[in-house]
Amino acid sequence: MQLTLTKLFTIATAVAAAGALPASETKADDAAASPIHPAIGAPSPAIQPAPQDFNVGTVWTDANMGGSAGSITVDGIPSSCRNFIAPFIDSISSIQVESGIRCVFFVDSNCNGAQLTVQNGAFVANLAGTNFQDSISSVQCFSV
Incomplete structure (x- = not known):
């Protein structure tokens, strides 16, 4: 017979209910034994994986699409504000945004100042002649 964590928990609960073990042994040992949730065998709700960009x-x-290329990486949708770093801060001349995404680009850091919105698979080949050529400093993205 293969014992799973759920079966062991059920057995320990039944033994404790029958009075075979003192209550202090079952409660203290169960609480410190594992961060695994006994009913479903999954990590405790308090333990969350680190977000992936x-x-x-x-x-x-x-x-x-010339020069240095850099990915627009976000921590979730909607994303937090992301400041560009060298060589991209105040140096962006073309932009492409994935389908289903809307990104708002800002001329100042921390998502302040004038805004340019690019969305839903759009490609801006050349920002020349706009107020955004070589002046974008930050971005925030959302779903369309």
Whole structure:
């Protein structure tokens, strides 16, 4: 017979209910034994995996996808504000955003200042002639 965590928990509960073990032994031992939730065999709700950043688009330092390329990575949708770092801060000339995503680009850090919205698979080949050429400093993304 294979004993699973759920079966062991059921047996320990039945033994404790029958009075075979003092209550102090079952409660203290059960509480310190494992962070696994006994009823479902899954991690305790208090233990959450670390969030993973994921790519929602690309920026380039030159027009028409030229120069250095960098991924627009976010921590979730909606994302927190992300500040660009070198070589991209105030150097972005073309932008592509994945389908189903809307990203708002800002000329100042911490998602402040003038805004440019790019969404739903759009590609901006050349920001020349706009107020955003080589002036984007931060981004925040959402679902469409």
